[in-house]
Amino acid sequence: MANILYQSGLVDLLTTAKTWGAGTWKVLLERSTSTYTPNKDDDSIIGATGLVEISVASYARQTIASPTVAVDDANDRVLIDCANVAFGALETGQTVKSFIIYRDDGGNGVPLARIDTDAGGLLPRALGGGDFTLNINSVGLFSAAQA
Secondary structure, X not given: OOOEEXXXXXXXXXXXXXXXXXXXXXXXXXXXXXXXXXXXXXXXXXXXXXXXXXXXXXXXXXXXXXXXXXXXXXXOEEEEEOOOEEEEEOOOOOEEEEEEEEEOOOOOOEEEEEEOOOOOOOOOEEOOOOEEEEOOOOOOOEEEEOO
């Protein structure tokens, strides 16, 4: 499946009280045994049908740090970025299929993006007992551009 942006998350990203810098945005790791079928129209991610999250003992969802929005006038785009996301040392025995960024709304989790394809060959990735970090591309997490 290709990387997707969810409609409900984009609305939240653009809504004053819930924007990238104001809301609490988190990342969860989807396990390879997950049968979840992503749909851009999904309004909630927590408890989504078929979603199986990594479940090793030391795993915990992580909060996005240093969320930023920057204008790149030279390339006619807006960059949405954040710091790398470190999950610490995760035990062996499971494989990460994708990661999902969502807004923590205190219950359902409003999905913004699901990334299962990357240029660096990170995904899918078997946990090897060492540190697991999502290294965000140097030009940002994603961008919005005009043609």
